[in-house]
Amino acid sequence: MIPAAFDYVRAESAAHAVALLGEHGEEAKLLAGGHSLLPMMKLRLAVPSVLVDVGCLVDLSYVRDAGDHVAIGALTRHRDVEISALLRAEVPLLAHAAAHVGDPQVRHRGTIGGSVAHADPASDLPAVLLALGATLVATGPAGEREIPIGGFFTGFLESSLAADELLTEIRVPKVPGAGWSFQKFNRRAQDWAIVGVAAVHGPGITGVGLVNMGSTPLRAEATEAALRGGASVADAAAVADEGTEPSADLNASEEYRRHLARVLVRRALDEAAGRP
């Protein structure tokens, strides 16, 4: 299986990538690690006529301490997120979850920015970043703009990034003293989660992100509201699927996914209560 033919251009800088996107318009797709895009291209689910390769932009691969948050370059690979001492200390939920994306080979290629920009509801990291309340930085012709992650995911594999914008940085608030948990339920090693839950709960932060519970990555808003109102873990978890519209597929019915969400949120909140 090989992708349909396309033209390939290698971006020399973020600004160059933005210029190339402006030149080629909607026909172009950005290529980072390629581990979401290339499988879709092989199956002809994506047929871009131009690939703009940003994979060589090493200056967009970094994890930096930025005071109250950690700044992560969009081209930082899952493996580098997983082993970052800074993230393990300041945002352990993210480092831990990154170690559960795909398999080692995938984590050597896939990037955090690519995963977020792909906006797949079945991906782990978007739910984690939703729970943490991350801020995304996009670079376009007019410069940079910040996008709160809550407004980023607009539909199935769709985001609020413009066709000529490149996701360049992910800013993740430090969560000192907060409990956290990541629950990924699947039946085969390396597979996507049938349902997943990312939870962070502690002083000043309450976030619960859901994997594969709708057409976009989303938050368990009813659970978050219940927790803020002082509800018990059991009561907060019982409403985890409120407001979600999970789909049915060969792995799970809609009702089974709703059940999993409630069970996994309860496990996540119980585990978070025991950490750090």
Place this chain on the structure above:
Amino acid sequence: MQVTITVNGVEHVADVEPRTLLVHLIREQVGLTGTNVGCDTSSCGACTVHLDGEAVKSCTVLAVQADRRAVTTIEGLAATDGTLHPMQEAFRQHHGLQCGFCTPGMVMAAVSLFVEVPAPTEREVREGLEGNLCRCTGYHNIVKAVLACASGDPASQPAITPVDVTAGGAR
């Protein structure tokens, strides 16, 4: 377009279509057929090679993405005099294969695992190889071989007890 890729220490210059996959370049243009194409969907890991020393699935890397980088395939592991790499020797000693189709990818993934986790536990071996599928289900001897190699003696006999690593979130 033209790419320059070092494969097993030898520089290769090739003209490729942008959509050419790295595994096809390796098999058809470089002529090294030890790297297998299994599922073609980045699931099975049969096509695992090292890109700048790290395991990747070469069916999900474009040849143009490997331009000016170094690739190691299963053919590049053994010494020039034919002496097997310790991981290959461990697979041979412990019969870490049945039909053999997944073996090149398993060996390359295991060698890459050792770079990241020099003395892996059985659980770390099983999780470290989760990107590689053996359709014969011959995992027992594969894990045994990797653990034997980890001990420094490919012929050693590690005691192994299969552990359930399917509960991804509950380490």
